[in-house]
Amino acid sequence: LLDYNRAGIPLIEIVTKPIEGAGERAPEVAKAYVAELREVIKALAVSEARMDKGQMRCDVNLSLRPHGREEFGTRSETKNVNSLRSVERAARFEIQRHAAVLNSGGTIVQETRHFHEEDGSTTSGRIKDNAEDYRYFPEPDLVPVAPARTWVEELRAGLPEMPRVRRNRLREEWGVSEHDMQSILNAGAVDPIVATIEAGADSAAARKWWMGEMARNANETGKALDELPVTPVQVARVAELVAKGDLNDKLARQVFEGVLAGEGTPDEVVEKRGLKVVSDEGALSTAVEEAIDGNPAIADKIRSGKVAAAGALVGAVMKATRGQADAARVKELILEKLGVEG
Template sequence: MSVIDLVPYEEALASYDPVMGLEVHVELGTKTKMFCGCSTALGAEPNTQTCPTCLGLPGSLPVVNAIGVESAIRIGLALNCEIAEWCRFARKNYFYPDMPKNFQTSQYDEPIAFNGYLDVELEDGEVFRVEIERAHMEEDTGKSSHIGGATGRIHGAEYSLLDYNRAGIPLIEIVTKPIEGAGERAPEVARAYVAELRELIRALGVSEARMDMGQMRCDVNLSLMPKGATRFGTRSETKNVNSLRSVERAARFEVQRHAAVLNEGGTIVQETRHFHEDNGSTTSGRIKEEAEDYRYFPEPDLVPVAPSREWVEELRGELPELPRLRRQRLQSEWGISAVEMRSALNAGAIDLILATIDAGAPADQARKWWLGELARRSNEDGVELAELPITPAQVARVSALVAEGKLTDKLARQVIEGVLAGEGEPDEVVAGRGLAVVSDDSALGDAIDAALAAQPDVADKIRSGKFAAAGALVGAVMKATRGQADAARVKELIFEKLGVTPE
């Protein structure tokens, strides 16, 4: 089905209620893999971070990563889950080239965390509770690169290359209960949930949760129920969606696609689907297996995990302030609106603003630079705000130079441009580009005299008490000094030269 066959979104929601399920995989930031001692560091040559265990060679035996278990418990507690007193791993059997053992070590009916929830805030401030079914431990697969063909996928490729460096990296899979009642806001709820979950994971320090690097990815399950029905429809699962915007677009597209199929009397196929960033559409992947197709059975080579209640409570006491509560506190401390706080969240600026404040900048100035000039540059360059080559300390220094009267806002933007271009620290850019404010009276005198001589009518207006007319003369001086004059001092000197005293 092509995009032009879709039912308009509003029309689809007039006839059907969407039901979602979101499965989020998070790569944990451990130094070694989940069941062996191989490094998890990024950037190594393909297949250099492997061993008999993560390659599934005969006779090799796994050992559970203790930090991986601890991270899983922290995540479960932060999601308001119950933590199992006893759980174990299982083998999820299937064949795929990037799974060298032909099974994935995961958890099936005995997850380490279950029955939780996460409250998420939507754009208008409404809070929507997403209930969590489970959070369980497992290992990642290797990486397949399909060479040749037009799409980069296996279909049409000439051959494939396999890198097993990623095979065995610790994963936590977080699965929601069916999300009902969101109505037309279902795509927005999906995006808000993944965004809040990402902030929570980062706050816990268990993963950087970079979606663009595959450290966090979301499977969007969606089905439609006819209005008034009580039985869920057949679901589709859009796999490995890797940005917040794409999560929302994938859910919206599937609502429209399902509605189109159902309106024509067709049947939804339970399948996995691929999301296409270029046009926001999905296409069929493969028929979705049921749990029994994976032939789960307990992993015989691993002992059960039984975290003591004392340890669990100790970890609970170490949890940091959770993101939503932190934002509420900061919003109050900064004296800003909920809309402004959501803007900072959506821009990924909250931690950068806090670091800039810690470096000495006033809160309003820190927000101004990160949400203004720097947000504009990140959008232009297509990178995350935190990826810009400028530090909070450098932004704080720019703010200080403005406060000291050594830079105007216009000059400060040029200094930021220089820092981003790799020209050095803010003071070095000021010196190198000659950007310091001209505040010396003698240096300004000639420019003011020239402005008065060029606009005698404006000078007469000022003498007659029309003090606002001084703006034209200030503008002329600013132009003559290439914007480097201290505008307030220029105005004072103009009034002195004309012998007037504004009230």
């Protein structure tokens, strides 16, 4: 009948040294630190570190001091902040609050504070004038542990590749800029992209679909990428169908729509919805001729050398084939039939 709550689930509390000199960028630094720490925890398989599920929390400690003074100012501690965005917002609010109090000649009170998601503000929690208020006391049954240096190094040698090292390696392998890599990281797309590449897709296609269609769906549904009902193997399969010419991008998006809606695997969705590119030259040729006959003025422009006007006829053919034609091949046929070189 005993309620053991989360007995057996370890709690790790990590306390940083004071981070000095961040100035007005302190909120960004705090967010970046927690983000990197979260990635390390995930890489070590210690936890999934889902802040929204309570697997990781952050207490934002902050103080201000005048320029030239070495002694730290009185700090406040905003408790249990539960998202990276909120870490930044809490730090920014506290900087502004501290500054307003100090500039008006007031005194900062050492206390814990509560963060409010709805407006990014904090309110007073519990006053903590000194260390005794934290109820620190020695536990006689828990003695200090001093692990042997050799054991520490042995453990270090068995660690997986650290997130920063991995990101730099992947960035070079994928040939993307630091800005693009940061966007991929912010979207939580690194692991899905890696898994999609391992499933057979090239890196460009994997990045394209996860950072495009998948990210859009995640944003619309309020889910993380790894919570979407689609797997890296399925994304790789769609990328393969596009590479083979069986699908174009428009049809691929419809396939993903079906997969995300629970209609089955990519191949099953293609079959059920009839989503293959029209590759029958006869059918394409007929559709092209009908488009030319139905748009004589545009056809004359193309014959006179205005090749860009072919886009209108390509659009007409794509509409007639419900987007299932190969646009590049359609344009080639149009120019061939009008006797114009591309």
